[in-house]
Amino acid sequence: MTAPALSERLRTALARSRSLWPAREDYRLLPKTWRKDLVAGVTVGIVALPLALGFGVSSGLTAEQGLITAIVAGLLAAVFGGSNVQVSGPTGAMVVVLVPIVANYGAGAIAAVTLLAGLLVMATGLLRLGKVVSIIPWPVIEGFTLGIACIIFMQQIPLITSSDPAVPGELSSNALVAAVQSLTTADATYLLWALGAVAIVAACMVIAPRIHPSIPGSLIGI
Numbered sequence: 001m002t003a004p005a006l007s008e009r010l011r012t013a014l015a016r017s018r019s020l021w022p023a024r025e026d027y028r029l030l031p032k033t034w035r036k037d038l039v040a041g042v043t044v045g046i047v048a049l050p051l052a053l054g055f056g057v058s059s060g061l062t063a064e065q066g067l068i069t070a071i072v073a074g075l076l077a078a079v080f081g082g083s084n085v086q087v088s089g090p091t092g093a094m095v096v097v098l099v100p101i102v103a104n105y106g107a108g109a110i111a112a113v114t115l116l117a118g119l120l121v122m123a124t125g126l127l128r129l130g131k132v133v134s135i136i137p138w139p140v141i142e143g144f145t146l147g148i149a150c151i152i153f154m155q156q157i158p159l160i161t162s163s164d165p166a167v168p169g170e171l172s173s174n175a176l177v178a179a180v181q182s183l184t185t186a187d188a189t190y191l192l193w194a195l196g197a198v199a200i201v202a203a204c205m206v207i208a209p210r211i212h213p214s215i216p217g218s219l220i221g222i
Contacts, residue, residue, distance in 0.1 A: 060102035160194035
């Protein structure tokens with residue numbers, strides 16, 4: 001490859017990389033909208049905080065790791081995302097994926113999984129496969145979401161049936177089998193305390209918004 005051709009390719013790659021960063025036009029309305037943007041950011045942060053903590057623990061890691069992941073993911077999505085109104089954060093679907101990985105390979109495997117997931121997302125974008133989502137029937141999406149909710153529910157049963165943190169790691173990697181195993185050896189006293197805590201959190205999430213819509217029930221519950 002000749003030097004002029006290589007230089008042209010480098011200039012083209014640099015020009016494309018600039019499109020990944022926020023442009024001046026993205027901040028054109030900021031002097032007029034910064035107050036609303038600030039309120040929206042604080043609101044989303046209040047909602048995302050308990051979710052990040054909960055997903056960190058549910059994934060078999062720690063609440064601190066869940067919080068840090070949400071911050072880093074939100075920052076990167078804000079800088080490199082394709083929409084100015086995009087809200088990015090952890091989702092329940094990731095819990096279902098990460099729990100068996102952490103159980104079988106340990107927390108150290110999360111970095112490799114994250115890298116592979118990023119490469120897959122980049123490949124999907126380069127191949128323009130995002131439009132494929134629009135042809136997936138809505139009942140399939142609803143069934144997928146409901147299935148995730150059921151799996152997350154079963155994955156949390158071992159955590160509320162025993163005070164010994166080593167017990168969940170000794171159970172089957174199958175969520176349903178692990179749930180049944182943990183219920184057969186449940187510590188009744190610990191289970192009552194756990195169910196009481198769940199009831200208090202659920203009450204906060206249901207009652208707080210009825211008192212005033214601006215009260216963050218999820219955050220109060222946590």
